Structure formats: C-alpha cells, structure tokens
Amino acid sequence: MQQAIPYKSWPPLHTKAQQSFSLKVDDNPLVSPPKVVLREGEDMLNMVSENAVIVFARRGCCMSHVVKRLLLGLGVNPAVYEVDEKDEIGVVKELETLISNTGKDGKVLQFPAVFIGGSLFGGLDRVMATHISGELVPILKDAGALWL
Amino acid sequence: MNSPSAQFVTSRRMGVYDPIHQMSMWGENFKSNSNLNSPASLIVEDVKLDSQSEDASHGISGPSNQYDQEATKPVDKAQRRLAQNREAARKSRLRKKAYVQQLETSRLKLIQLEHELECARHQGSYIGGGLDAIHPGFPGAVNPGITTFEIEYGNWVEEQNRQICDLRNALNAHVTDMELRMLVENCRNHYFELFRMKETAAKADVFYVTSGMWKTSAERFFSWIGGIRPSELLKVLGPQLNPMTEQQSAKVVVLRDACLQAEDALWQGMERLQQTLAETVAASQLIEGSYIPQMAPAMKKLEALVEFVNEADHIREEALEQMFHILTIRQAARGLLALGEYFQRFRALSKLWATRSHEPA
Numbered sequence: 001m002q003q004a005i006p007y008k009s010w011p012p013l014h015t016k017a018q019q020s021f022s023l024k025v026d027d028n029p030l031v032s033p034p035k036v037v038l039r040e041g042e043d044m045l046n047m048v049s050e051n052a053v054i055v056f057a058r059r060g061c062c063m064s065h066v067v068k069r070l071l072l073g074l075g076v077n078p079a080v081y082e083v084d085e086k087d088e089i090g091v092v093k094e095l096e097t098l099i100s101n102t103g104k105d106g107k108v109l110q111f112p113a114v115f116i117g118g119s120l121f122g123g124l125d126r127v128m129a130t131h132i133s134g135e136l137v138p139i140l141k142d143a144g145a146l147w148l
Numbered sequence: 149m150n151s152p153s154a155q156f157v158t159s160r161r162m163g164v165y166d167p168i169h170q171m172s173m174w175g176e177n178f179k180s181n182s183n184l185n186s187p188a189s190l191i192v193e194d195v196k197l198d199s200q201s202e203d204a205s206h207g208i209s210g211p212s213n214q215y216d217q218e219a220t221k222p223v224d225k226a227q228r229r230l231a232q233n234r235e236a237a238r239k240s241r242l243r244k245k246a247y248v249q250q251l252e253t254s255r256l257k258l259i260q261l262e263h264e265l266e267c268a269r270h271q272g273s274y275i276g277g278g279l280d281a282i283h284p285g286f287p288g289a290v291n292p293g294i295t296t297f298e299i300e301y302g303n304w305v306e307e308q309n310r311q312i313c314d315l316r317n318a319l320n321a322h323v324t325d326m327e328l329r330m331l332v333e334n335c336r337n338h339y340f341e342l343f344r345m346k347e348t349a350a351k352a353d354v355f356y357v358t359s360g361m362w363k364t365s366a367e368r369f370f371s372w373i374g375g376i377r378p379s380e381l382l383k384v385l386g387p388q389l390n391p392m393t394e395q396q397s398a399k400v401v402v403l404r405d406a407c408l409q410a411e412d413a414l415w416q417g418m419e420r421l422q423q424t425l426a427e428t429v430a431a432s433q434l435i436e437g438s439y440i441p442q443m444a445p446a447m448k449k450l451e452a453l454v455e456f457v458n459e460a461d462h463i464r465e466e467a468l469e470q471m472f473h474i475l476t477i478r479q480a481a482r483g484l485l486a487l488g489e490y491f492q493r494f495r496a497l498s499k500l501w502a503t504r505s506h507e508p509a
Contacts, residue, residue, distance in 0.1 A: 060424065062452055066417035066459070073409050125462060132406045132466040133473075 044081070044094055049118045052145035053078040056095065057112040058088070064112035067124050070131065076145045083111065095120070117143030260290050267298055267362075293352025300345055301362050304338070305495075311335050312488035315481055328481050332472075335484045339468060343461045346374060350457045354450070357457050364498030367491065372411070373418065373460035378467040379407040381487070388486040389479055399474045403467065410463050418456055425449045 048054055053071065057064030059082045071078045083091045092109050099109065099120050114121045116139060121127070130136040140146045314331055350357045360371035370376050382404040389400070425446060432442040472480055 062417045062421040062424070062449075063455055063459075065420045066413045069416045070409065070413035073413060124459060128410055128459065128462055129466050131410055132403065132463065133470055134402060134406065 044091065045098060047079065047081065048095075048098060048115045051079040051115075052076075052117060052143045053140065054081060054115045055079070055112055056081045056083060056091065056115070058083055058085070061112065063124055067112050067114060067127055070127060074131075074137065074140065074146065076140055078114075078145075116140065116145065257290070260295050263295070263299065264290070267302070291353050291356075294349060294356055297345055297349040297352070298362060301342075304342055304345070307338060308488060309492070311338060312485060312492065315485040315488070319478075319481055319485065325477050329477050332477055332480050332484060335488075336468070336472065340465065343465050346461055347458055350374070350454050354453045354457060358453065364495045365501060366494045366498040373414070374457045375460065375464060377407075377411055378464050379404050379411055381490075382407065382467070385483065385486050385490065389475065389483050392475075392479065396474055396479075400471075403470050403474070407463065407467050414456065414459055414463065421449060421452055421456070 053076055055064060055067055055071070055078050057067070057080065064080075068078065068080060088111075095109055095113065098115075109120070110123045112124060114123070114127055121139075127136065130139065137146065311331070311334060315335065318328055318331055346357060349362075356362075357374040360368045360374060363371065367376075370380065372380075382400065386400055386404070392400070428446045428449060432439050432446070471483065475483060
C-alpha cells in the first residue's frame with residue numbers, strides 16, 4: 001500500500017539562515033513594494049498603524065501575488081510582510097489582537113490579510129468585491145494610500 | 149423419504165438462476181459429501197429406511213433391538229444429510245447475495261458511463277482528450293463529484309432555456325415591471341446556483357473546471373479559468389443593453405475596467421503559480437526509484453489552483469451583481485436575455501460544428 005503523502009513534512013525549498021522577520025525580495029526590481037525592515041523595538045502592530053496599506057501573506061503564496069498586483073495596478077504601493085510557515089500561528093495571534101481592538105469581531109484572519117488605514121480590511125475576496133463595486137478606490141484615498 | 153425431497157426443494161428455490169448455478173450447487177454437495185457417502189449411497193440408504201419402516205410396521209414383536217440399532221444409524225445419517233443440505237443452501241444464498249451486489253454496482257457504472265458518453269456526444273467533444281479529465285487514474289474510474297455536476301448541469305441548461313423563453317415572451321408582451329422583476333430574480337439566482345455547482349465541482353476535479361469540460365466546444369474556445377472573461381462579456385453585450393442613460397453607460401465602462409484589472413491581477417497570480425510549479429517539478433529527483441516524496445510541494449501548488457478557480461468565479465459573480473445595481477429591471481431583463489441567447493448560440497454552433505464533419509465533401 002502506498003503511504004499517504006505527508007503534506008507538512010517536506011523540507012523547505014530554500015534554506016533560510018536569516019531571522020523570521022526577514023526581508024521580502026520581489027521578482028521585479030522596478031515595481032516592487034517597499035521592503036519591510038524591522039527596526040529595533042518595532043513590532044508588527046506598529047507597522048500596521050504606520051502604513052496606509054499593508055499586506056500580510058504567506059511566503060511564496062500566489063494569491064498574495066494577486067493582491068499585490070491588483071493594488072499596484074491601482075497605483076498603491078503596499079507594504080508587504082511575508083510570513084514563514086513556522087511563524088504563522090504567532091503572527092495570526094498578534095494580528096487578531098488588532099481585530100478586537102478595532103471592534104471588528106467575528107472576522108477570522110486569513111492569509112493574505114490586507115490592512116488599510118490601520119485596521120483589518122479583509123482578504124482577497126473582499127478586495128476583489130470592493131474593487132469591482134468601485135468602493136475600494138475611495139477607501140484607499142481616505143486612508144491616504146492614493147493621491148489623485 | 150424426507151432427505152431427497154428436501155434437496156429437491158432447495159434446488160427448486162434456486163431454480164430462479166441458470167442451470168449452471170444449480171449444477172454448481174449440486175457440485176458443492178458432491179464435494180461436501182465425498183468424505184462420508186456419495187448421494188447414490190444416500191438414496192440407497194433411504195430405500196433401506198423405507199423398507200425397514202415398512203417391515204417394522206408389519207412385524208410387531210420381531211427383532212425390536214435390531215430395529216432400534218439400525219434405526220439410529222439411518223436417523224444419524226439423515227440428520228447429517230439435513231445439516232449438509234442446510235450448509236449448502238446457506239452457501240448458495242451467500243453466493244446469490246454477492247452476485248446480485250456485483251450486478252447492482254455494474255449497473256450503476258453502466259448508467260454513469262452511458263451518461264458521460266451521451267454528454268460527450270452532445271458536446272461533440274474529443275473523447276480522447278476528455279478521458280483524462282473525466283477518468284482520473286485508471287480507465288474505468290469515474291469521479292462521482294463530476295458525474296453529479298454533469299447531470300446537474302444538464303438540468304441547469306434545460307432550466308436556463310426555459311427562463312430565456314420566459315424572458316423573451318415577457319419582454320415582447322410588455323408585462324409590468326413587477327412581473328419582470330420576478331423573472332429577473334429567478335434568472336439571477338439561477339446563475340448564482342451555477343457558481344455554487346462549479347465550486348463543488350472544482351473540489352472534485354479542478355482540472356475539469358479549468359478546462360471547461362462541461363461546456364460545448366465553441367464555448368470552451370473562450371474559456372478563461374473555468375469560464376468566460378467578464379470584461380469580454382461586457383464588451384460584447386454592452387451595446388445590446390441600449391438605450392441606457394449616459395450615467396449608466398459610464399458606470400458600465402468603469403465596471404469593465406475594474407473587471408479587466410481584477411482579471412489581469414488574477415492571471416498574473418496564475419502565471420506565478422505555473423512558474424513555481426514548473427520549477428518544483430524540474431527540481432524533483434528520483435528518490436529510491438520514486439518521484440513521489442518530492443511531489444508534495446507540487447501537490448500543494450495544485451491545491452492552490454482551486455482557489456484561483458473560485459476567485460475567477462467570484463469576479464464573475466460580483467460583476468453580475470454590479471450590473472444589477474446599475475441597470476433598471478427592464479434593462480436587466482434585456483441583458484439577461486442577451487446573455488442567455490449568446491451562450492445558446494454558441495451551443496448551437498458547437499452542435500453544428502460537430503455534425504459538419506460527417507457530411508460528405
């Protein structure tokens with residue numbers, strides 16, 4: 001009998017020597033969202049409040065690429081924070097404290113997670129829906145992510 | 149006297165089946181009795197018993213001891229015969245059960261295969277290429293989720309044709325907005341139902357959905373991640389929505405641009421997925437004669453494909469919803485009619501195309 005393929009037990013494609021708060025490197029050097037560098041004493045929650053738009057995504061996730069491209073296409077330069085698999089639970093916990101602070105209870109954090117203007121906006125679904133209905137651009141402008 | 153008739157009774161019960169079955173049952177008895185007596189000797193013993201009982205009835209005083217001794221032996225043998233008969237009957241029943249079950253499953257398989265053949269014939273699709281998607285794994289295996297979807301889709305198209313007829317009649321008859329609203333609502337919900345069906349089908353076999361296998365050949369030509377591009381549809385059908393106010397026209401243009409942007413973003417994600425999948429597969433190595441241990445990351449990438457299909461349908465759904473916001477009821481009715489007829493024509497085109505190859509040159 002064939003053994004079931006262990007989905008989680010495969011070794012990572014690239015070995016990582018750096019810390020979990022690592023730099024994100026985009027393919028396209030011309031149009032790349034700003035690299036998120038952690039300064040001494042800074043944490044994720046600060047980043048959320050400091051950036052008009054920030055996307056938390058799993059490393060190598062193709063869905064997060066979609067979100068990035070969509071926002072870039074609108075003229076927004078979102079900050080991107082890439083989460084390693086091993087840090088995922090910790091990141092989720094920390095971000096969920098933000099959700100309860102802003103009173104948006106009942107929203108489960110899913111990656112990719114988009115924060116606009118310091119509060120959780122939603123995932124790819126919500127971004128797509130609001131973009132098509134035309135609500136996204138005004139929201140971005142309000143948050144100061146777009147100037148036109 | 150009892151034993152032979154009992155055997156006959158059993159075989160009569162089994163008479164429903166072919167004689168071969170009966171023969172095999174008899175064969176069983178032959179085998180089980182081989183250790184003890186042959187049936188021939190059994191029958192002989194019966195005759196002996198009969199004759200003995202007859203003697204006993206005549207001779208009152210007679211050699212009663214001898215009769216007793218001899219009486220127990222035939223009784224034992226009779227008991228044994230009955231037990232063996234019961235055993236044989238039980239085995240026959242079990243074999244019957246297994247046979248019937250086999251027939252049932254084969255029947256179900258046949259229905260499924262016939263249905264798929266029917267669908268494939270209708271669509272005029274190339275069965276060779278379709279088999280890959282319909283029968284994952286070894287030939288003969290049927291994906292029940294996909295079979296269900298195909299049956300449901302057949303019903304969906306029938307209902308769709310009915311709704312298109314209703315819309316056409318209603319618009320020609322100039323019914324009230326109230327009545328039109330009901331038809332529009334039905335049509336709208338009908339489309340949303342299709343999205344739900346596709347979502348389920350994508351979980352069953354994502355490649356079936358991305359290839360648009362349930363669609364007719366001409367429809368499939370326009371397939372973009374499991375369906376048509378919403379921006380494309382808006383471009384083609386937009387003019388048929390006129391007369392519209394300038395405001396409405398502008399909104400439709402804005403909607404189309406938004407769809408284009410969403411589609412492009414999604415497509416870039418797909419290309420990234422393709423790229424990483426290709427890299428993963430290229431990096432796979434043979435480990436102890438098998439690629440499988442290295443395939444796990446590739447498998448994970450393929451799972452992501454389901455999300456892409458869902459997201460593509462999400463864009464379609466949102467675009468449709470937005471159109472309902474922009475248009476009046478009457479315009480929406482006209483739009484839905486145009487949309488329905490558009491695909492009807494493609495289906496007709498596909499059918500025509502499929503039959504044209506059979507015409508003599």
